[in-house]
Amino acid sequence: MMRVKMWKPTGLALAAIAATAAVALAVPSAMAQRDPAYAAARAAGQIGEQPDGYLGFASTPTPAIRALVQDLNIKRKAAYTERAQATGSTVEQFAFTSGCNLIANTKPGEKYQAPDGRWLTRDGSPPVRNASCP
């Protein structure tokens, strides 16, 4: 009898945790607001992902695009710095690991920089990444 009574709160607690997790996951994606100019420049291949975890210019950008990318890179660096401290790594290490993922996440048609510095267009095949990438 004791056991049956013990199970109920555990089930409720699990449901509560699951609900909290669902909310926590849903909120950031709902908050995510991408600048349409950024999405357009990305799709057009003007800007792309670099192996170091930051955005770069595959072709000469307009001043507006340059400002947009610089702003995003500053925000990225702040995020990398925070996570690097939390994980006991350097900003460069965390940024590089993120870069591996960001290049892997590029969609066909988008630009990314290969380890040798060339700007490549992502196609259906896996991207050319640094040998250290997982």
Added chain:
Amino acid sequence: MTTPKTGARRRTIVGHGLAVLIGATALTGCVQIETPDKPIEINLNINIRQEVVYRLDGDAKKLIEQNSEIF
């Protein structure tokens, strides 16, 4: 008395000679180096070790998912 001794010494000397010969042959075998067909590439730009990247990969994925507005 002396004859067997000299014989033994001679045999030892011959034995030594053989050992040196074998050693020399083994050494020449070791020294031979095959040159690679392709040039050896050393990437000096990235000094981040793979094990570090593997350790941070999960955290990096989480950061990207949770901050999609800057990625």
